Amino acid sequence: MARVVTDLPADALGHVLYRLPTAIQIGGAAPTSKAFRDASQLALKARPYSSEVVTLAGHTHVARCVAAAPDGRVITGSCDRTVKVWLNGACERTIEAHTNDVNGVAVLPGGARFVSVSDDETAKLWTFDGALERTFEVDAFTVECVAALPDGVHFVVGLSAGEVRLYHVDGTLLHSFTGHNDFVYAVAATPDGPHIISGANDRLVKVWSVAS
Numbered sequence: 001m002a003r004v005v006t007d008l009p010a011d012a013l014g015h016v017l018y019r020l021p022t023a024i025q026i027g028g029a030a031p032t033s034k035a036f037r038d039a040s041q042l043a044l045k046a047r048p049y050s051s052e053v054v055t056l057a058g059h060t061h062v063a064r065c066v067a068a069a070p071d072g073r074v075i076t077g078s079c080d081r082t083v084k085v086w087l088n089g090a091c092e093r094t095i096e097a098h099t100n101d102v103n104g105v106a107v108l109p110g111g112a113r114f115v116s117v118s119d120d121e122t123a124k125l126w127t128f129d130g131a132l133e134r135t136f137e138v139d140a141f142t143v144e145c146v147a148a149l150p151d152g153v154h155f156v157v158g159l160s161a162g163e164v165r166l167y168h169v170d171g172t173l174l175h176s177f178t179g180h181n182d183f184v185y186a187v188a189a190t191p192d193g194p195h196i197i198s199g200a201n202d203r204l205v206k207v208w209s210v211a212s
Contacts, residue, residue: 010035014042054089065104070111073128077102083116085128095130098122104145108169109152117143123157125169134171147187156196158184164198164208177208
């Protein structure tokens, strides 16, 4: 007879949650139901947050941006024009990513790829093993920031021209959102995907509809 996972006893369900890669993912399951809330408390006792402080040292210039992957990897970008991939406190890989400052990095959901953006007027799509999948040219504007959409195949960038652009990983520019009149320094996507939020040097924060 079929059973749903929440029918399991709390200790068994806690063991299921314990198999998740990180404590934050275990904690994130808690609000979904009472069964997961009780089980997550048991799982977090077995895998608590660590109080260890880890310093990631290796960039030769200002570290401008950072992103975390679900598997525990950390991606950092720097004014030394490189992107570094870190795992368990050690530098796993250094990528000579751009010809100018790296301003932003974002991990695409799914954890296999990330995007970096730069003053060299490009966004680049990478795999964690350092392979460059695609370069996105943005026509004479510096790219100041980037955020991934939750579907894992779209990302959004903010440009020095005050423009926000939505791309598909296949290279397609899907839409340009215009309304800021100065550098866009911050972008984010809502967790369910229908809205993009941008912040700019014009002192404005704007919320955009992806659909319209």
